Amino acid sequence: MEFKKKLLALVAVSSLSVSMAACSGTNKPEAETPAANNNAQPSAAAGEAGALTPEAGAKLVIWESKDERVFTDEIAKLFTEKYNIPVQIDEIAPTDQVTRLTNDGPAGVGADVVVFPHDHLGRAASAQLILPNDSFAEETKKNNTDNAIQAVTFNNTLYGFPRAAETYALYYNKELVKEAPKSFEDVVAFSKTFTNKDKNKFGIMWETGNTYFNYPFIASTGGYLFGKNGTDKTDIGLNNEGALAGMKVYASLREILPVKSGDINPDIKRGLFTAGDVAMDINGPWELTGYKKALGDKLGIAPIPAIGGKPAVSFSGVKAWYVNSFSKYPNAAKLFAQFASSKEAQLLLHKKVGSIPTNKEAQEDPQIKNDPIISGFVAQFKNSQPMPSIPEMDSVWNPLDSALTEVWNNGKDPKQALDTAATRLKELINSGKKQ
Incomplete structure (x- = not known):
């Protein structure tokens, strides 16, 4: 035509x-x-x-x-x-x-x-x-x-x-990471050779307290927010066995990224990655222009590494x-x-x-x-x-962000943190409140 x-x-x-x-x-x-x-x-x-x-x-x-x-x-x-x-x-x-x-x-x-x-x-x-x-x-x-x-x-x-x-994916500096990691086990192995907290150098960094970027640690191993493809507010799966398996992987990564969640924000992460002090970053396409300008041909993009042996499922x-x-x-x-x-x-x-x-x-x-x-x-x-489009999605962020912060910063048991988040989410939905 x-x-x-x-x-x-x-x-x-x-x-x-x-x-x-x-x-x-x-x-x-x-x-x-x-x-x-x-x-x-x-x-x-x-x-x-x-x-x-x-x-x-x-x-x-x-x-x-x-x-x-x-x-x-x-x-x-x-x-x-x-x-x-x-x-x-x-x-x-x-x-x-x-x-x-x-x-x-x-x-x-x-x-x-x-x-x-x-x-x-x-x-x-x-x-x-x-x-x-x-x-x-x-x-x-x-x-x-x-x-x-x-x-x-x-x-x-x-x-x-x-x-x-x-969606978001794995940015990596090809000068530092010769091949994109296939799993978080690979990420850990690399990071142990690269991370030096005293020099502010880290193998990987992402916003560890932000539910949006951490959904792969819920969904990849079988967890979910709402049932029926995100449409059933009465079926909450963020604390089922699958979600717990992924959250245990999440908690273990504190070893290679010993930084409190509140000390990781887009500006800090952007500066470290473009300077070559962070080798990998989980981020979205909105960073592409700046990252490409800073790294040029050294910039690589790959799917998020597998979690618990399962392909990573992002929002x-x-x-x-x-x-x-x-x-x-x-x-x-x-x-x-x-x-x-x-x-x-x-x-x-x-x-x-x-x-x-x-x-x-x-x-x-x-x-x-x-x-x-x-x-x-x-x-x-x-x-x-x-991402679920039902109005109840507004109530997810606060409880799950809090759970992530408790696990990452304070070492709270992942099961307890997820159970608390699920209970709080149900209360918010039943009350009609967002926060």
Whole structure:
């Protein structure tokens, strides 16, 4: 198709930079019930199975981040060329869009298509702010990874059009670490030859008191936060036998990283890693630009080492397009969301802002496979779990952060720490409080 050729041509000449899709939890909002969209009923366009006929006179407003607008400007231009639908782009931070849509949607002034991290989906769907991805559901499910589909599904309904993934992986200095470690046993062996606390040199460093980065020590060996793929708040698995096995590995690593959790933060870790005083760092793509600038060809990316003999399971986030349920042009909006999340669009997004594709064919494309940095993140994403998007996720951080700190700093028995965290989490959920 001509437009695919144009997209691929744009992909071939774009330059790489990196941005992040931050995630944050917020309270479930109240919203009016959206009015029925009677402008047009879905109908197949000739020659394009599953496509919709856009409403007469349709024009779209898209909300996009400042950092990723360079991509959306290009994709909107191509969309307009194909469908003759004008597109206006307004800069709104993705993490602010659900809150903004809560008021702007019912007022009829919200964007037709929005983009936000999947951990905001529960709020948006519960408040009926977004439409299901129905007309393109089968195509979306076929084209994207299962964990991406899981991330943009809420209460068994597919809402999102996935466009990019985010997870953390193992950064390593290839001048210091000749081969990425396959397991944490390998990490320990290397660190015993490198770590020197007196000289502030460490084989590996990560935020040991942060639940987000330590989820692999819960999930890799069989633990979980909520059952049924993160949707069942009554089934808490952060203190089961699997989680305990992983937490014992976590506790043992204090030997090679004898630093209190409060003394490890992004700034400290960044300085040590770029100076060559930390050989390995578990971190996300938001650090890629700075690390690449500092280390150049010495920078390597690999999946997180195995834990307890099991592949490490990280948290992942999925940024996706969603259609405003109050849009006057729902067909046109769905067409844009589909167009802007295709394989070619995701490859363009990667070239423009360094994103990780969720599209399975894009992940196997030479553009991604031949990029040793991004392919490392892709490998970890394939073995990740989407962060739960249910509102009760807001209550997880405080109890589990406290448990990690007690184990790491004070040597508390992992079982006692996890049991306390699970009890506290249940209390918070039952009381309706976050902290």
